[in-house]
Amino acid sequence: MRYLLLAYIDEKAWAELGEAEQSRVRAESQPHVQNLSKTGRFISGAGLRPTSTAVTVKVEGGKRLVTDGPFAETREQLGGYALIDANDLDEAIGIAGLFAQRSFPATIEIRPLMDGAGAHPDAPVQGEAR
Amino acid sequence: MKYMLLTYLDEKAWGELGETEQERVISECNPHIENLLKNGKLLAGAPLHPTSTATTLRLQDGKRLVTDGPFAETREQLGGYTLLEADNLDEAIAIAGKFLGRSFPTAIEIRPIRDFPGTPSH
Numbered sequence: 001m002r003y004l005l006l007a008y009i010d011e012k013a014w015a016e017l018g019e020a021e022q023s024r025v026r027a028e029s030q031p032h033v034q035n036l037s038k039t040g041r042f043i044s045g046a047g048l049r050p051t052s053t054a055v056t057v058k059v060e061g062g063k064r065l066v067t068d069g070p071f072a073e074t075r076e077q078l079g080g081y082a083l084i085d086a087n088d089l090d091e092a093i094g095i096a097g098l099f100a101q102r103s104f105p106a107t108i109e110i111r112p113l114m115d116g117a118g119a120h121p122d123a124p125v126q127g128e129a130r
Numbered sequence: 131m132k133y134m135l136l137t138y139l140d141e142k143a144w145g146e147l148g149e150t151e152q153e154r155v156i157s158e159c160n161p162h163i164e165n166l167l168k169n170g171k172l173l174a175g176a177p178l179h180p181t182s183t184a185t186t187l188r189l190q191d192g193k194r195l196v197t198d199g200p201f202a203e204t205r206e207q208l209g210g211y212t213l214l215e216a217d218n219l220d221e222a223i224a225i226a227g228k229f230l231g232r233s234f235p236t237a238i239e240i241r242p243i244r245d246f247p248g249t250p251s252h
Contacts, residue, residue: 004178004211008201026246033249044174046251047244048134057223058237059230066223071138071239072204078241081134081211089185096187097194107188109201111208114177 002043002113003084003092005099007106008076011050014104025104032098036084041095045082076107083113132173132243132251133214133222137229138206139236141180147234155234162228166214171225174252175212206237213243213252 014022036042054070070077082099086092089110096108144152166172184200200207212229216222219240226238245251 002176004176006201006208030248044250044252046132046134046246046249048241049244051241053242055219055223055240056237057226057230057240059235064227064230070241071136071206071237072202074202076201078136093185093187093196100187100189100194105189107186107201110185110187111178111181111200112183114179114210 001086001088001092002115003086003089004111004113005045005082005084005092005096006078006109006111007080007082007099008074008109009079009104009106010075011077011079014079015050017104025102028102029099032095036095036098041084041086043083043085045080047080048078050079051077079106131216131218131222132245133216133219134241134243135175135212135214135222135226135229136208136239136241137210137212137236138204138239139209139234140205141207141209144209144234145180155232158232159229162231166225171215173213173215175210177210178208180209181207209236 017025033042033045051070055066055068056071057064057066059065084092084095086095092110096110100106100108147155163172181200184198186197186199186201188195214222214225216225219242222240226240229238230236243251
């Protein structure tokens with residue numbers, strides 16, 4: 001089963017770390033990424049640029065409305081994602097726990113992907129042949 | 131440049147549509163998706179199971195704390211994601227706008243991606 005891990009961080013505190021320290025914290029996850037990739041558990045992942053670069057679009061009264069900023073203001077902000085393959089939720093939690101153990105705090109939301117029928121039936125799911 | 135689209139919808143209203151109507155709404159996007167795939171703009175994407183299946187994990191005082199539910203309760207809920215390749219934000223907005231043309235309302239958050247060296251983003 002595939003799970004999307006959504007990592008929330010205090011992006012202000014993260015920015016204040018500075019580039020060098022950010023790289024150091026990021027590198028803490030690398031051994032996990034490598035190990036999990038070897039066993040096919042880690043499929044893909046990336047960071048998101050800060051929410052100051054986010055834009056949200058919706059339709060209101062038949063008109064397209066574009067606003068700056070994320071969909072919801074939250075105490076911590078979505079800062080990255082990882083797509084993993086795990087046998088069950090317990091294993092997914094175990095993997096998320098590895099990523100949470102960095103020296104910079106993050107909260108990780110774990111969401112199972114819908115297989116088969118879904119919003120993008122023809123779209124390649126990450127990690128599949130494309 | 132790569133962009134992540136995060137699609138928010140009222141998952142209660144979505145659930146109430148029923149399977150047949152959900153499939154009909156989903157199929158409204160198909161021509162759009164086919165075009166994007168042809169042009170190499172659509173890299174990946176999938177719908178997510180409802181937030182009732184979400185689990186959130188954090189560390190507190192060095193201890194792992196696992197709670198049921200999403201990170202944040204929101205009026206609409208994250209229902210799927212799409213990873214795009216677009217020339218710039220304007221193009222990403224235009225592509226997102228087409229997904230909004232469905233007969234079921236959604237809001238789409240667009241976030242530029244920062245690739246990590248050595249890690250596939252899709």
